[in-house]
Amino acid sequence: TQLLKQSPQFLSIQEGENLTVYCNSSSVFSSLQWYRQEPGEGPVLLVTVVTGGEVKKLKRLTFQFGDARKDSSLHITAAQPGDTGLYLCAGAHYTNAGKSTFGDGTTLTVKP
Amino acid sequence: NAGVTQTPKFQVLKTGQSMTLQCAQDMNHEYMSWYRQDPGMGLRLIHYSVGAGITDQGEVPNGYNVSRSTTEDFPLRLLSAAPSQTSVYFCASSFPNSPLHFGNGTRLTVT
Numbered sequence: 001t002q003l004l005k006q007s008p009q010f011l012s013i014q015e016g017e018n019l020t021v022y023c024n025s026s027s028v029f030s031s032l033q034w035y036r037q038e039p040g041e042g043p044v045l046l047v048t049v050v051t052g053g054e055v056k057k058l059k060r061l062t063f064q065f066g067d068a069r070k071d072s073s074l075h076i077t078a079a080q081p082g083d084t085g086l087y088l089c090a091g092a093h094y095t096n097a098g099k100s101t102f103g104d105g106t107t108l109t110v111k112p
Numbered sequence: 113n114a115g116v117t118q119t120p121k122f123q124v125l126k127t128g129q130s131m132t133l134q135c136a137q138d139m140n141h142e143y144m145s146w147y148r149q150d151p152g153m154g155l156r157l158i159h160y161s162v163g164a165g166i167t168d169q170g171e172v173p174n175g176y177n178v179s180r181s182t183t184e185d186f187p188l189r190l191l192s193a194a195p196s197q198t199s200v201y202f203c204a205s206s207f208p209n210s211p212l213h214f215g216n217g218t219r220l221t222v223t
Binding site: 004006009030031033035040041042043044045048088090092094099100101102103104105 | 116145147152153154155156157160170202204209211212213214215216217
């Protein structure tokens with residue numbers, strides 16, 4: 001059962017373009033995290049969102065948590081080659097020992 | 113600044129062999145977990161632990177055993193390796209209801 005669906009699965013863009021990655025679920029989460037993973041390394045946390053409707057900004061990255069806490073989006077403005085990587089969303093339930101459920105990832109390639 | 117340390121980084125096994133993937137964290141995290149990552153399937157939870165002496169199954173536990181005798185260590189055992197267990201394995205740790213800290217993974221190939 002795929003509880004978290006990410007789209008698109010692959011994205012290849014030119015430097016300077018904007019992009020949005022989506023993370024959708026039919027389940028409500030207590031919190032949702034976005035991670036970034038580079039080849040040969042483990043995922044690294046970018047942000048946690050916990051409140052419905054919450055918007056967080058991290059330099060050129062904007063994260064939004066849906067009002068119903070079932071979905072989230074990641075928007076990157078003026079993408080750079082250094083943004084290349086695998087982006088993963090993960091949802092957690094506080095009543096479920098904090099276990100995280102991961103989406104299947106979005107592989108982003110930013111060409112110079 | 114060790115964080116989560118996984119060993120080995122690479123391993124090749126023959127079908128039927130056994131091995132243990134090691135995971136250690138130095139952040140005094142109560143929660144530890146093992147995930148496997150396969151192309152197009154994201155990270156799937158194998159086993160997890162909310163404290164020393166306590167373990168439970170995740171989404172894909174078959175073929176894997178775990179134990180948690182100390183807060184720091186959470187080894188993953190493959191008793192009889194199968195080609196379907198070829199994957200990249202990640203160990204993670206966290207405080208309760210907090211984001212995960214991951215190791216750099218063990219790439220396992222079973223022939």
